[in-house]
Amino acid sequence: MATNTYVAHAPGYVDNDGPKIVTRRFADPESHTLERYLATEGYDGLRKAMSMAPAEVANLVKDAVLLGRGGAGFPAGVKWGFMPPVWPRYLVVNGDESEPGTYKDRLLMERDPHQLIEGCVIACYALGLNQCFLYVRGEMALAQERIAQALNDAYANNFVGKGILGTDVDIDVVLHWGAGAYIVGEETALIESLEGNRGMPRLKPPFFPAAKGLYLKPTIVNNVETLSNLNWLLINGADAYKQYGSEKSPGTRMLAVSGHVKRPGVYEVEAGNISFRDLFYGENYCQGIRDGHELKMFIPGGGSAPWFFGDQLDLKLEASDVGAAGSMLGSGALVVMDDSTDAVRACLRLVRFYARESCGKCTPCREGTSWEEKILERILDGHGRQEDIDLLLSVGAQISPGRYPAASFEDAGLSAVPFPPRQTTICPLGPSSVAPIVSAIRRFRSEFEAKIVLDHGDHDEVDHDHEDNHDGHGHAHDADATAVAAGGH
C-alpha cells in the first residue's frame, strides 16, 4: 500500500473564495497525508466526539440538519435515529460515486481521506457500533490507494482499531473495492455487493437498510461527503454550521458542474443561497456559457434528473424548490448544454448509459431501457418512424407509469410535474432512463421529427399540439401522422 502508483489526483476542483468546510484543506498538495491532516485540526472532531456521550454526538448531527449528500438529501441525524436497538449493526460508507456528472466524492476521497475516515469513526461512535465498511468505486484507483494508506496510518496512530485514543472504544473500518457497476451506488445493491453477491438492488420494504441491511442487520448507509462534514461539525458545533447555507439546507455542499460553461469544475457552495443563474454565470463560479453560444438545457442533479431550461435559471439550488419544479438536485452534478447540443443525441447518450448499466433484475428496466436505446438509435440512423416518438413515451410509461416529472414549459402552456416519478421497478435506475426521453421530447419534439425521414412526406407542418401525452399512447398524434402520410401518396 505504501507505493503511490497514482500520483496526481483528479483535476477539477475550483476554489471559489466562499466559505469552506469539506474542501478547506484542498489548497495543500499534501492534504491527504496524516501529517498535514493532524496539522489542520485533524482528528480533533473525533477527540471532541469521544468526550461526549454517543447520543449527544447524534443529537448534534441532528441539530445541525446535516443533509445526506448522496442524492436523496435526507437528514443524516434523522436517518441514524431509525436504527432499531439490534446488534450487530453496521455503518456502510457509499463511495461508489457514479452518477453521470458527479465527481465530488472522488475528490474528497483522493485529497482528504483522513477527513472521511474521521467521519466514519465519529459516526460509528455516535451509532454505538464498531464495524464500518468503506465501499469505494472500482474505477477510482487513486482514491482507493490513498484511503488504504490513510487507513493504515490511522490504525497505526490509534484513530481506528482497538482502544481508540486510549479509550475502550473499538471501531474497525474496512476498505472494500467495488468492481465498477453504476447500480452499486444504490444502497441496497451496494449492500448486496458488499456481501459478495452480484450488485442488484433489494426491494424496500422489507429491505430498508436501517432495519434489514448488511447481513440483514441494521445498517446505516451514508455518503462520503456527508461524513466528511463531521470533522468540522464536531469542532465548530451545530450553530456554526447552520450559519452557512439556507435554513432548509444548512452548511455547504459540493457541486460538480460540467459541460458548456467557461469554468467547469467542483465548487463548494452554500447551495440554498444561490440560483442556477448565479452558479452558471457568476464570476466566482462558472463564469457563463462558452463564447458564442446560448444555454439550451441543463441537468440539475446528475444524469437521472429531468432537464431544466432557461425558464428555471432563477430557481435557488434548494432541493424542495427543484423537486417542485420537476427535477432534483440529486448528488449535486450539473450538466450544462448549449445550443450546439443535439437534444436527440444527448437523450440517446444518457439512455444508452442506463441501458448498459441496468443490472438486469427488473423486467421493465432490463428490457425497456435497451428498447428505448434501440428506438433512439434507429431515429438517429435515419430509420425512425412517426410513431416512434410516442412509442418512446409509451415504453417510458411502462417503466415509470403516470405523469413523469418535468419542468414547466410556459411557451407551450405546460406546467411542471413535480418529482419523484413512479416506478414499476425496484430501484430508480429504469425510471431514470425516462428522464431524458420525457425532457427532450416535451421540449424538443420537433428535433425528433426532423430526424424522422421515413414516411416523412410533406408533413413538417404537423401541428405539435404539445399535449402532455407521455403517459398515453398519443393516438391523436398517430392519427395525424397517418392522415398526412396517406395524403402524401
Add this chain to the structure above:
Amino acid sequence: MTATDNPQTTTGVPFTLNGKAVEARKDELLIDAADRHGVHIPRFCYHPRMNPVGMCRMCLVDVDMGRGPGLQPACMMPVTPDIKVDTESEATKSAQDGVLEFLLINHPLDCPVCDKGGECPLQDNTLSFGPGESRFVEEKRHYEKPIPISPLVDLDRERCILCDRCTRFAKEVAGDPLIHFIGRGAQTQVNTFPDHPFSSYFSGNTVQICPVGALLAQPYRFKARPWDLETVESTSAVDTTGARVLVQSSRNQLTRILGLDSDAVNWGWLSDKDRFAYQVTESENRVTEPMLRRGGDDLTPSRWSDATKTAARALRGDPARVAVLGGARLNIEGQYAWAKLMKGVIGTDHVDCQLSDGLPAPMALGLPRATINQVCAPGGVVVLLGPDPKEELPTLYLRLRHAIVEDGVSLIELTPRPTSLSDLAAARLHCVPGTVGQVAAALAPGVSNESADAQPADQMTAARALLDGSRPVTVVLGRANLAESARYTADAVGALQRLVPGVTFLPALRRGNVLGGLEMGLTAGFLPGGVRRAGANFPAWPFVPDFDGKDADGIMRAAANGEIDTIVLLGADPMEDYPDAALAKAALERVSTLIAVDAFVTSSAAEADVILPAALFGESDGSFLNLEGRLSPMLAKVTPPGQAKADWMVAVELATALGIDLGFVTLAELRAELSSMATTFASVDWNRLASADDGPVLPLKRQWVLEFGDAATPPAPSSYGLRLVVDHKLWDQGTMAQESPSLAGLAPPALLHLNPADVEALGLSEGTPAIIDRDGATLEAPWVADPSVVPRTARMAIRLPGFDVRSLLTVGRSVTNILIRAAGGTH
C-alpha cells in the same frame, strides 16, 4: 399440510381483495392469500418454496395502504390489515401489459419447437394478461441455441426471461451455486462459470421450475408434447426418502418424472436420479422373457411354465438349504408375496433384503421413528449418525439443508468423514472407524473429553450443549462406512438413547424400498408387520419357518461352504453389490441353483440357472414404505415389456408351479391378506391410498430394547497404518444408473482420498499410484490429498469405475486397517 393450514392456529388479517372483504393468514404474502381466495395474480419469479425476489414485476397489483393506490409486487408483500387490493385496476392491467410486452421483445417465440410449449407460464400469462401485439420492430437478442450446461441440462438463453428461479434454486435450495447471472442490462444471461458445468445432483429441478423453455432436460428434449402426456401421482423408489413424483408417459413409454410438491416429503424437489432413472425401463438390455440354462449351456429364452417348473424343483428341497437375497427394489405387495412364498410356503428364514450395507433389522425396525417434518421442525437438533445424505439420500439432504439454513435447526455430525452438511453443522465430531460409540458415550455430562478419542474439545462442548435436553433431538441414522461393523453405530444409538430420553430416529438407509422389505419380513427372524418369527401366529400362511435364518453375510458364508443349495436373487446383484466380492463369487458359484428375478442380466443373473423377468418402476401398481413409515402409492403408467411381470405375480406363478395356492390372484386380495396379517397395515385404506395426500404414516412407534450387549471395545490401532472408510457416491455403477443412458457416464473415477498429513507421512509423491495392502491383499489406486479426510483414515467410494475397493473388504471385520505405500517403492 403444514401447521399454518390449521385454521385454529391462525389469526386472520382482514383486507379487501377486488372489493371483497377477505382474510389472510398472519405473515401471508399477498400473492398466496389471493391464490387461496381464488384470485390468480400472474407471476414468473415467485416460487412458493424459495425466497421471493420480486424481480419479474409480473405480480404488480394496485394496493392502497391508506395513502392511495400504488403498484406493489404481490410476491414480496405480506398482507397488512385493511389494505385494499385491486388486481383488475387499469394501473394493474397496464403494468401487466407492459411487463409481458417487455418480456416478449427478446423472447424468440419458437413455441412450436419448444419443449415448454403447451405448459408454459409465459404462454399462459401472455394469453390471459398480455397486450396481444408487440410494438417491437428491432432485432431480438441472439445467442447460440441450446448450450449444454451439464450432462443433463441444456440452456437456451434466447428464451430465458431472467426470473432467477434456477439460479436461486442452485444457490439457496441445492447449495450448488454453479449457475449465475452474468452481464448487464438486456445482455444479462444465466450461465455457468467457465469450465465448471452445472454438475449438481439436483440440476433437473431447474428444468421443472423454469417458467419458459430456457432450461431443457436432455433426456426429455423433443420427446413429447405436454398435451400428449398422461400422468399419475407416484413415489420415487430410488432411495428410501420416497420422493413424491408425477410419472408421465406418452404412447406407453415413460417420458418424464416431475417432482410433486408434497409438504411432508420432498417439497417438489427431486434428485437427478429420482428424475432421470426412469430411463432404465427403456433400456435395450431389459430381460423381457424368462431365461433358462439347460444343461451347461448358455441362458436361453424359455416359456414361463418351463422356467417356473425349473425354479420350483430347486425350491422343493430342505428349506434350511434355500436362501433369498434382495427385495429392496420390490414394492410392498411384491415383498409381501415373496415373504409369504419363501417363509410361509417354502419355509426358509434365510432371507435378507439388505446386502450387508445397511443396519441390523432390529435397529432399522425397532427404534422410535421420526418423520422428515419432525426432523426438520424449526429449532430442533439433528444428529447425523450415518452417511453423507447428499450422496445417499439426496432429496432428504435438501430438506435437512433447508432446516439448517432457514429454520434454525442445529446439526451434530457423528460421522467418519465430513459430509456435504459439514459447513453448516453446529458440531462436527468426525470419528475414526471404531470410535463412534465411544465418542457418543463421551457426550454424556460429566464424562471427560479424553475418552472421546481426541475429538476437539470445542466441538464436544458444542455438541453437549445442544443435547442438554432443552431442544428436541432426532437422529438421522444410517450406515456411514461399509468397512466398519454396524456394531459401533449401535453403540452410538444406545449412548444417544441414554443421553436424550425420547430421542427419535429416521432410518436413512439407501436402497429403494428396503424399509418396506424389512417391514414385510424379508429379513431373517421377522415376519410381515415387524413381528418376530419365534412364536408368531400367521393363520393365512401354511406355516412359518421353524428356525432363525441367517443374514446376508451368513447366507454368503453358508453358500460358500456348500450349506445352501438354492439362492433366489430378488433384484439383487451380489457379484457387484455385496461388499465382499470374493465371498459373493464363491457363494454364487457353489450353489446348485441360482434363481434371479430381475429386469437385467446383471453379473449375478448371468450366473443364474433361471431368470424370471420382472416389471420395473412405473410398470406395476403397488406401494412404497419410506424411511418415515409413510405408505405411498407407486403406480403403473406403462405396461411391462414383453413377458415381464410384477414381482408379486412372479411369486404367484412360482407358487402355482409348486402346486400351492398362494391365497391371492389379485392385488386387492393380496392387500386384504397383508392388512390382516401385518398389524401395522391394519388401518390402511388401500382404495384411498392413491388419492390421499402423501400417504399415511403407519403406526411404527416401536421401542424395542436392542440387545447388543456391552459396548464394543474399539480395536486398538495396529501396525497397519490407516483405517478405511468406504461409502457411496450418488452416481456409481449401479444397475439403475448404468442402464439409464444419460446417467451412465456420470460416475466419477474411483480415487483413494488421503489426508495431506498422511500423504506426507507415507511418502507418496504426486503422479505415482498408491499400493493399498490389507493383510497381503493389494490394490493399486490413484490417490488424492484431501484435507476433508480425517487423519489416520483413508476414504474410498464403492462401485466406481477404475478399481474395485471390495477386494479390501471382508465381512465380519470390526474395522478395516490398511497399509499404503507408493507403487514401485520398497517399503
